Amino acid sequence: MNLYDATALIEPAASAASTPATAVWSEGIDEARPAAVGPMIDATELDQRIDAACDRIAPLWPLKHFVAVNPFFGLRDLSFQDASDALARITGKGLYMSRDYYRDQVASGRISRDDLKAAIEGCGSRLDVETLEHTLATRAPQPRLGMAPVSEVLERVEGGLWSSFVTERISLHCAAHFDLGQAIVPMPWRHLPLYASWRKAAAIDRGPAMMGLSDFRSAVSRLPTDPRAAIALAIERLGIPDAAVERYLHASLMSIGGWAAWARYLRWQAELSGERDDSLVDLLAVRLMWDMLLYEQKGSPALVARWREMLAASMRPPSDKRQASAEIDRIMLAAMEIGFQRSVIDGLTGVRTGTLPARPAARPAVQAAFCIDVRSEVFRRALETVAPEVQTIGFAGFFGIFIEHVPLGSAAARSHVPVIFNPAYRICERVKAEDSEDVQAQRRRRIGLSKAWKGFKLSAASCFSFVESAGLMYGPKLLTDSFGWSRPVPDPHSQGLDAEVMERIGPTLEAVAPEQCCTRHGESGIPEGDRLDHAERILRAMSMTEGFAPLVLLAGHGSSSVNNPHATGLDCGACAGQTGEASARVVAALLNDPSVRRGLTERGIAIPEDTWFLAGLHDTTTDTLRLFDTDDVPAALAQDLAQLRQWLEQAGGLTRMERAALLGIAGRPDRAVEADVQQRSRDWSQVRPEWALANNAAFIAAPRPRTAAMDLGGRAFLHEYVWEKDEGFQILELIMTAPMIVANWINMQYYGSVVDNRRFGSGNKVLHNVVGGAIGVLEGNSGDLRVGLPLQSLHDGRRWVHEPLRLSCFIEAPEAAIDAIIDRHELVRQLVDNRWLHLLRIGEDDGVHRRRPGGGWERSDPVLRVNP
Numbered sequence: 001m002n003l004y005d006a007t008a009l010i011e012p013a014a015s016a017a018s019t020p021a022t023a024v025w026s027e028g029i030d031e032a033r034p035a036a037v038g039p040m041i042d043a044t045e046l047d048q049r050i051d052a053a054c055d056r057i058a059p060l061w062p063l064k065h066f067v068a069v070n071p072f073f074g075l076r077d078l079s080f081q082d083a084s085d086a087l088a089r090i091t092g093k094g095l096y097m098s099r100d101y102y103r104d105q106v107a108s109g110r111i112s113r114d115d116l117k118a119a120i121e122g123c124g125s126r127l128d129v130e131t132l133e134h135t136l137a138t139r140a141p142q143p144r145l146g147m148a149p150v151s152e153v154l155e156r157v158e159g160g161l162w163s164s165f166v167t168e169r170i171s172l173h174c175a176a177h178f179d180l181g182q183a184i185v186p187m188p189w190r191h192l193p194l195y196a197s198w199r200k201a202a203a204i205d206r207g208p209a210m211m212g213l214s215d216f217r218s219a220v221s222r223l224p225t226d227p228r229a230a231i232a233l234a235i236e237r238l239g240i241p242d243a244a245v246e247r248y249l250h251a252s253l254m255s256i257g258g259w260a261a262w263a264r265y266l267r268w269q270a271e272l273s274g275e276r277d278d279s280l281v282d283l284l285a286v287r288l289m290w291d292m293l294l295y296e297q298k299g300s301p302a303l304v305a306r307w308r309e310m311l312a313a314s315m316r317p318p319s320d321k322r323q324a325s326a327e328i329d330r331i332m333l334a335a336m337e338i339g340f341q342r343s344v345i346d347g348l349t350g351v352r353t354g355t356l357p358a359r360p361a362a363r364p365a366v367q368a369a370f371c372i373d374v375r376s377e378v379f380r381r382a383l384e385t386v387a388p389e390v391q392t393i394g395f396a397g398f399f400g401i402f403i404e405h406v407p408l409g410s411a412a413a414r415s416h417v418p419v420i421f422n423p424a425y426r427i428c429e430r431v432k433a434e435d436s437e438d439v440q441a442q443r444r445r446r447i448g449l450s451k452a453w454k455g456f457k458l459s460a461a462s463c464f465s466f467v468e469s470a471g472l473m474y475g476p477k478l479l480t481d482s483f484g485w486s487r488p489v490p491d492p493h494s495q496g497l498d499a500e501v502m503e504r505i506g507p508t509l510e511a512v513a514p515e516q517c518c519t520r521h522g523e524s525g526i527p528e529g530d531r532l533d534h535a536e537r538i539l540r541a542m543s544m545t546e547g548f549a550p551l552v553l554l555a556g557h558g559s560s561s562v563n564n565p566h567a568t569g570l571d572c573g574a575c576a577g578q579t580g581e582a583s584a585r586v587v588a589a590l591l592n593d594p595s596v597r598r599g600l601t602e603r604g605i606a607i608p609e610d611t612w613f614l615a616g617l618h619d620t621t622t623d624t625l626r627l628f629d630t631d632d633v634p635a636a637l638a639q640d641l642a643q644l645r646q647w648l649e650q651a652g653g654l655t656r657m658e659r660a661a662l663l664g665i666a667g668r669p670d671r672a673v674e675a676d677v678q679q680r681s682r683d684w685s686q687v688r689p690e691w692a693l694a695n696n697a698a699f700i701a702a703p704r705p706r707t708a709a710m711d712l713g714g715r716a717f718l719h720e721y722v723w724e725k726d727e728g729f730q731i732l733e734l735i736m737t738a739p740m741i742v743a744n745w746i747n748m749q750y751y752g753s754v755v756d757n758r759r760f761g762s763g764n765k766v767l768h769n770v771v772g773g774a775i776g777v778l779e780g781n782s783g784d785l786r787v788g789l790p791l792q793s794l795h796d797g798r799r800w801v802h803e804p805l806r807l808s809c810f811i812e813a814p815e816a817a818i819d820a821i822i823d824r825h826e827l828v829r830q831l832v833d834n835r836w837l838h839l840l841r842i843g844e845d846d847g848v849h850r851r852r853p854g855g856g857w858e859r860s861d862p863v864l865r866v867n868p
Helices: 021-026 043-055 080-091 099-108 113-122 129-136 150-158 162-177 194-202 216-221 227-237 242-255 257-272 279-297 301-315 320-348 374-386 436-458 463-482 528-541 581-592 594-602 635-663 670-682 727-737 739-755 815-824 826-833
Strands: 366-371 390-395 403-406 425-431 505-507 551-558 612-619 624-627 698-702 716-720 768-771 776-779 807-811 837-842 848-851 857-859
Touching: 043 227, 043 242, 043 279, 080 242, 080 320, 099 129, 099 320, 113 129, 113 320, 129 320, 150 162, 150 279, 150 301, 162 194, 162 257, 162 279, 194 216, 194 279, 216 279, 227 242, 227 279, 242 257, 242 279, 242 301, 257 279, 320 698, 320 807, 320 837, 366 374, 366 635, 374 390, 374 551, 374 612, 374 635, 374 716, 403 581, 505 581, 528 581, 528 594, 528 727, 551 581, 551 635, 581 594, 581 612, 612 635, 624 635, 635 670, 698 739, 716 739, 727 739, 727 807, 727 815, 727 826, 739 807, 739 826, 739 837, 815 826, 815 837, 815 848, 826 837
Parallel strands: 366 390, 366 551, 403 425, 551 612, 698 716, 698 807, 807 837
Antiparallel strands: 390 716, 425 505, 612 624, 768 776, 837 848, 848 857
16 A cells, blocks of 8 residues: 555554544543644655664664764765754754853964954855954853654653653663673563564553553554554654654654664664664654654643644744854854864975975884874874884774684674674684694683673672672772772683783684684685785785885784773774784784785785784783784894884883873873873773873874874874875775775764763763663663763863864875765765865875865965865
């Protein structure tokens, strides 16, 4: 049929078989209330609107590999300003900071009058600086309430905590339905789709009756069995105007944005595999059923009037006063971005004042390739300071190899590629000079015993008696854990392994038998026929085709913290929230392979015989850098290796001292700072082990000499790129479609978490409780699933440490090449033309040019211009 016939799709209850469906929904409603029946919508058209609303939601990755996500990814087809207006109409809050924040930036000098002038001109505003400053000092208009769900409107009419109640009931059901192993007794209907399982659970839920919804359970049993039919019924019964349907569906998902993001992740993962997951549609149906049942069972003339008033208000265009306020916000954000960009441009164009350093010697003492992560910028600068003969390189932390990694004894593989890609190879760990099967069996046995012991301690039958009988035995450990002298829990990377065995464990390029790697996986390793192509591609992508040093370090990064649900968010985003160890070690082994070396020589990349590739891991919490497989380094390079260790130790100390100021431990001796950061990494009560990527603001793809003289303050993603070596600009295309996109996701996650932490952040981490085993966190013991970053990762208690700026991307490449890539890739074009990031080009004249929306470039210095 062409129309969703709500009456025909309702399941008649046995006890009400003779009752007309329309009468069922009007029970208990004041007869004086006018019916609220909207127009019937064609099924195909409604399906399109449902899918469009679902696509507006950005995914949320689970805690086991929590990665940064642009929370506005679903709005990328809109301009930044249009997206802000759309969110303001839905939630009452746009994409800008408060007027007080911008006023403080002007007062502190962070935004100068020159910045304001440039922003006014770039925004095409008729305001002058004096008028802007005067307006900025006045109070901004109160935000509109937005398109509220029925539960929120009901609160305004009769009071109560209806919104919290509905969110709690939905959240409890989702936590049980999606549980990843936390529940001792799983929900009995988990095998059913989300909407179907909710109908089963809601039909026996007595909670709504305690809130006065006496007919709730019987009404649930009469709901449509198909979620899309249920959505159609709700739209009809709630009288949603045709023009407001998609916005209402989007607003409904935003009202439970955390669980909507999780359901969007499930869809995202299914799409990567060529499949489909409709949990998000089911969740939307559940949310709308709550709206409809509340409207029907708690309906009153006051509720109906307020509901219709809200719908009408949500359809009205912004008033002149609000548009003027939005213009102020747009100018202030642009002014902040101009101030930052001006300082970067001054450094990048230093060639005109002779400040750019000369290119390094033909053969440096060491080459060190780091992840482009902003924390690596500080360590790279420190290493170049203590060892000028070292050449550093920036490259995505998965080092261009698309793998999933199976730790020794693990039952599951972990992806080590950006989440927008699928891994191509499965890499397993093995033990050197020892039977891996014996070691992994021992590890599994130890971990199993540890879990059984923990389960016994926490069980209902033994928890109290255990404390009384064995509590004093834990006194010393409680003491050492409390002072950060020991880890409260085992390190998951080394749990179940002896220290001496840990030094002999590593990934292998070779195929490993399934029973020796993982019982749930088949083929593993990288076939010999594939290795040469990958090695060539990786080296050319890093612009490393000549001048190889005796030692070439590939340094991934990870972090150290305990009692931190978002720990993987401190690890490598390019490695899908894992550390970069496995990727670095695999690529190092690949480039040390003699047959690969011979093949590279035939393809014009001659690696000297005395060159050795070495893998390392930069701990961004402690700023130590661990080297792997050093026993394989040729004896002739022993002195070079010893020198490298010394340089890395000195660079770590210098990096820690630079970061000490933000950690509140500046002014102490270097040994005291080192001890403090080590203690922070083990302290279970530490809410801020490190600042991670806070204050990121720029992405720069250029040769290192372009930025070597600049102190970027840990605010820039630095990617090595020499366009003259990029035949066909394939590397540039990869940079703009992968690392630049990932950097935008990181930047927007921090931006959204600051601008609207309630909806796009995760609140106070002191109150976090893990839900569903590893799905995410709640703030407190109920409420919606939280997304984004906690306040402690953004604010130091006095001020915002992260400045909410859109990413400024500087690329040194020809204009035509950049334009061609933008034209070929819709996602890149949307981000650039819709101003979700700023794209600037370092030209052949060493000037900086800005990409205009829709195409074309303009000179951005010496008078910096901006398009908001």
